[in-house]
């Protein structure tokens with residue numbers, strides 16, 4: 172059947188080809204794509220091209236983005252959606268603002284006695300409800316390794332969470348998932364992490380303690396780990412890993428284990444190369 176949408180899509184892809192050299196250059200900064208098969212990489216590449224046609228990347232003064240930099244961001248943005256139906260998951264915003272460095276944004280917090288505290292905090296990313304995503308470029312550059320840090324996936328997970336209203340840690344679930352199960356699994360893990368930090372504020376937690384801030388951050392941080400340190404997430408909170416596996420319809424832990432099975436030094440090697448390339 173002839174489809175206008177498919178035709179437009181093919182035309183956009185034909186007009187904005189990614190050369191094998193450009194793909195190889197970007198790919199080399201993204202060990203978290205290792206182990207994806209050829210069809211998955213092809214789909215990711217096409218969706219990244221379409222992402223760049225649909226979102227406006229605004230670089231602030233002091234930052235120049237070349238084609239490789241734009242693709243580096245877009246590929247990571249599309250990784251979480253790789254096995255989701257081809258719907259408009261990143262709807263409701265059009266702009267990604269890129270800062271040359273961490274930025275300061277005014278914070279406000281009302282404590283239990285009703286006093287509002289305000290302070291300035293340095294941030295590397297923000298996602299506004301019905302507004303833009305803001306990313307500091309050094310954070311984007313530091314993303315893509317198997318090290319539990321991915322600013323792009325973190326901020327865009329907030330956008331998935333916001334698809335059904337406020338950021339509250341509950342994105343729209345698929346029909347084979349149950350809200351009650353999701354809520355109880357996420358809440359128990361969140362409570363466990365908070366109890367651990369209440370007992371020992373300096374505790375070496377299984378995942379970044381920032382996840383204990385609120386349920387929205389818990390979803391964003393665990394999504395970040397799901398794609399960039401699935402072994403640590405599955406070890407700390409196996410049930411959370413299982414829920415995210417149902418939601419994203421991917422199994423990065425199996426992929427990582429496969430890579431490690433074929434090369435025992437796999438992870439150590441990618442960490443060395445990340446230091447070398449970021450240096």
Ligand code: ZN
Pocket residue numbers: 325326329387388391
């Ligand atoms: Zn966040």
